[in-house]
Amino acid sequence: KPKEVASVLQTAQVPYTWSNSDFNAPAKENLIIYELLIRDFLEKHDYKTLIDTLDYLDSLGINAIELMPINEFEGNESWGYNPSLYFAPDKYYGPKEDLKAFVDSCHGRGIAVIIDMVLNHSYSQSPFVQMYFDESAGDYGQTTAENPWYNQTSPNSSYSWGYDFNHESVYTKELVDSVNSFWMEHYQVDGFRFDFTKGFTNTPGDGWAYDSPRIAILKRMADKIWELNPDTYVILEHLTENT
Numbered sequence: 001k002p003k004e005v006a007s008v009l010q011t012a013q014v015p016y017t018w019s020n021s022d023f024n025a026p027a028k029e030n031l032i033i034y035e036l037l038i039r040d041f042l043e044k045h046d047y048k049t050l051i052d053t054l055d056y057l058d059s060l061g062i063n064a065i066e067l068m069p070i071n072e073f074e075g076n077e078s079w080g081y082n083p084s085l086y087f088a089p090d091k092y093y094g095p096k097e098d099l100k101a102f103v104d105s106c107h108g109r110g111i112a113v114i115i116d117m118v119l120n121h122s123y124s125q126s127p128f129v130q131m132y133f134d135e136s137a138g139d140y141g142q143t144t145a146e147n148p149w150y151n152q153t154s155p156n157s158s159y160s161w162g163y164d165f166n167h168e169s170v171y172t173k174e175l176v177d178s179v180n181s182f183w184m185e186h187y188q189v190d191g192f193r194f195d196f197t198k199g200f201t202n203t204p205g206d207g208w209a210y211d212s213p214r215i216a217i218l219k220r221m222a223d224k225i226w227e228l229n230p231d232t233y234v235i236l237e238h239l240t241e242n243t
Contacts, residue, residue, distance in 0.1 A: 004125065004130065005084075005125060016097055016100045016101075016104075018100075018104055018188065019104050019108060020104055020107035020108045021188070023107035023110075023112075023188075023190075024231075025064075025112040025190040025191070025231055025233070026063045026064065026110070026112055028233055030063070031063065031064050031112070031233070032061060032062045032063050032064065033062065033064045033065070033066050033114065034057055034060065034062040034064070034065050034066070035065075035066040035068065036065065036066070036067065036068065037068040037079060037080075038050060038067065038068075038070070038093050039077060039078075039079075039092070039093075041053075045092060045093060046093055046094040046098065047093055047094045047098035047099050047101065047102040048094060048098055048101075050102055051098075051101060051102050051105045054105055054106065054109060054111070057111070058109055058111065062111065063110060063111055063112060064111060064112040064113070064114055064190070064191075064233075065106060065111055065112070065113055065114070066114040066115070066116060066193055067113070067114070067115050067116060068080050068116045069081060069083060069090075069115075069116045069117070069118055069195070070089055070090055070093060070099070070115060070116075071083055071085060071086055071087070071088060071089060071090060071115075071117075072084055072085035072086075072088040072089070072090045072091070073090055073123075074123050074124075074125050076091075076092045077092070080116065080118070081118050081161075081195060082122075082123045082161075082162065083118045083122050083123065083126070084122060084123055084124075084125035084126045085125070085126065085127075086122075086175075086179045086182075087179070087182055096187075099187060100186075100187060100188075103187055103188055103189065104188075107188070112190040112191065112233070113188075113189050113190055114189065114190060114191040114192065114193055114233055114235065115183060115187075115189050115191075115192060115193070116192075116193045116195060117179070117180070117183075117192045117193070117194050117195065118195040118196075119165060119176055119179065119194060119195070119200070120161070120164070120165060120195060120196040120197070120199040120200065121160065121161050121162035121163055121164050121165060121199070122162055122163055122165070123162045123163065124162075124163070126163070128147075128149050128150070128175070129143055129147075129150065129163050131147075132144045132146050132147035132148070132150075133147075143163055148169060148171035148172075149165060149166065149169060149171050149172045149175060150163045150164060150165055150166055150172075151164045151165070151166045151202065155201075155202050155203070155204045156199060156201070156203075156204065156205070156206075156207055158206055159198070159199065159206065159207060160199065164199070165200075166202060167200045167201065167202070167214075167217045168202050168213070168217070173220065173221075176221055177221070177224045180192065180221070180224070180225050181224075181225075181228055184225070184228055184229060184232065185228075190231075190232065190233060191232050191233025191234065191235065192225070192232070192233065192234060192235065193235040193236075193237065194234070194235065194236050194237065195237050196237055196239070197214075197218060197236040197237060197238045198214075198237075198238060198239045198240050200214055200217050200218055201213060201214035201217065207239075207240060208239075208240050208241055209240070209241055210240075210241055210243045211240070218236065222234045
């Protein structure tokens with residue numbers, strides 16, 4: 001038996017047929033966003049039931065739904081801010097085809113879909129952690145110095161969680177761009193709410209002050225997103241000085 005999560009490769013998959021591929025998202029200045037955690041919003045906590053609930057959400061007058069993190073996280077019941085796999089919808093909410101059908105249904109009603117993306121950190125199930133991990137330190141040990149994506153220890157220890165991404169690494173930048181483009185291309189999401197962007201830096205300190213390297217990191221990420229689609233929403237949870 002494998003020690004950790006194993007992958008099953010499915011060949012000859014049937015591509016999802018989109019019904020509303022020509023959707024035009026509302027202008028960002030006109031957004032009325034309903035944020036929801038599928039786990040708590042619905043007793044059945046699945047995309048099929050969420051589709052059946054769109055009449056209610058539509059009646060509120062909203063034009064965008066923001067899903068709290070839906071990519072694979074550790075355990076089942078979670079807010080989703082402990083991510084492990086970045087290219088897979090979490091099993092707890094249903095199969096990927098149902099997620100695509102949800103996005104498609106929203107677009108058919110003129111509703112944009114925004115997903116909450118956690119790229120400040122990940123947790124120990126992540127293969128990016130495990131490939132370069134000091135196993136002698138136990139399950140809660142450190143990544144090794146050779147890990148191309150993570151800091152071995154966070155320079156922001158007063159406000160870090162899990163395993164801290166080194167956003168100055170070219171490998172992390174490539175991973176970030178791959179994650180964002182994947183969800184835009186394969187799930188046709190209209191935007192992202194990036195969790196805790198205060199942490200997208202290797203500048204020591206409490207993170208509150210103006211930080212030009214962090215601004216450059218975030219601007220580079222946003223520019224790559226807008227190269228693919230200039231209308232994509234880029235929302236930052238940026239708990240720092242307003243400048």
